[in-house]
Amino acid sequence: MSSIFKKLAARKEEGIVRSLRANEGQVDFSSNDYLGMAANAVLASSIDQIYKHYFPQPINGSGGSRLLAGHFNFYEQVEKTLADFFETEAVLIFNSGYAANLALLSSLPQKGDTILMDEYIHASLKDGARLSFANKFSFRHNDLVDLENKLKKAEGEIYVVAESLYSMDGDFAPLEELQPLVSRYGAHLVIDEAHTTGIYGRGGRGFLNEKKIAAKVPFKIYTFGKAMGIHGACIAGSQELKDYLINFARPFIYTTAMPPHAFASVYAAFLYIQQHPEHKELLEQNIQHWNETVGQASGFSKNESPIQTYTYPGNDNIRALAQAVQAEGYDVRPILSPTVKEGTERLRICLHANNTPTQISILIQLITSFHE
């Protein structure tokens, strides 16, 4: 037995073993629920109303893959609504962002094609690429010179994969330069909008919409488990892309579809954010408050996004800091190496619409005073 689990034993020895921990009741500086929608009572009752309206007889589970019993007319209505919202021809909904990314990159690029990935992209995109028979290479984070060198050498259909907002550093991709570069080489751009869905762009349509280049990007992933406060994800693009994924994307075909209640949640959440811009405004104020309060203090990021960091090198150091802050009732999580490069161990601090400015100031004070 022990030889099977020796990697776990090694991790325990190094002090970097992962374990599950609920931090209920703490002030949330950790979740991706940037708008505070996950616990929003108005949204909760709207979800219930929509569910009961479209499914007067309860249907607890979908009962199968969407290609079999797990498909309903309402699911198509939700996809049509999202396609209109994202100003695209079609969207296909997946059970999670992980499944959507796995589906896209494992099914679209073929043997002889090339996938070029920003080195910091999410594990779900990397795993999708790993399942593909295409050639795959990374380029340095946000480095368009390195990308161009690789574009020159790439063969077959070329897919360039990036995120609009990176989840560990809170920085944006240079989309306005990236898109024309990719297009000059006749390559296809894949943009994961996981951390921007709901909080950037007109009515929360994402960062590509904010930069007015969404129509030029053929493959977009929007997730619902972060700022939208619910669950699931969609791939947005052409009707042909949707048809292709329904036919070839194994994480879509070989899994039980999300239940009706989850589709009702998607429908309700997108209605809700369009009617309630105040959460987005509060989040923007909190980002500004963070940036003003950290000022020139060292170690703190000053990002124009809800994802901030405090870098304090060393796994032991960052864990001790996180524990001290948690002991005061503030939920922040340490990000250890090798998840991030050695020497850049950090607290990942997510700001939310429902954090108060006072809570943000106290958090910064707790971190600063740890060193005194």
Ligand SMILES: Cc1ncc(COP(=O)(O)O)c(C=O)c1O
């Ligand atoms: C950039 C990015 N893409 C995709 C995902 C996966 O989305 P989901 O949590 O819906 O599976 C995540 C999750 O953290 C992410 O950060």
